[in-house]
Amino acid sequence: MADFTSRMARSLLKGEVSIVRRVSAAEIETAVVDQVRALLRQPEIVVGTWRAGRREAPDLTEGETHDALHRLDPLWEQLFPAEQARIVRLLVERVVVGPGGADIRLRLDGLGGLVRDLTAIRPDALRAAA
Secondary structure, eight states, rough: OOOHHHHHHHHHTOOOOOOOHHHHHHHHHHHHHHHHHHHOOOOOHHHHHHHHTTTOOOOOOHHHOOOOOOOHHHHHHGOOOOOOOOHHHHHHEEEEETEEEEOOOOOOOHHHHHHHHHHTTTHHHHHHHH
C-alpha cells in the first residue's frame, strides 16, 4: 500500500494524474454567487459596466454605476430567491468547472441592464429596504 501511495504522489507531482472530486450544484451555485458579488465591487467591472450601460443610457455616469453596483451587495439577502436567480442569469454567461477551479464569464450587457434596473430605484427606497 505504501508503494502505491508513493507512486501516486510522484504521479501527481509530475502532473500525470488528476484528482477529480464531485462538487454539488449547491456548492457551485454558492461559489458563483459569492464570486459575482465580489466582482461587482471591482473597479474594472464598474468601468466596464458603465461603458456597456452608456450604449442604452448615454447620460449614465460612472458614479451612478458605482453606486448602483455597490447597493446590490447589502440587499442580496433581502431578495427573493427567484430575483436572485434572475440576476445571476442576467450576469453570468458561462461557468466552467475544472480541476483548477471555476471560470466564471460575465455578461457586460447584463451588467448594464442591472445598473439600469438599480438606478431606476430611488436610493432612499433601497435604504429603507435594507
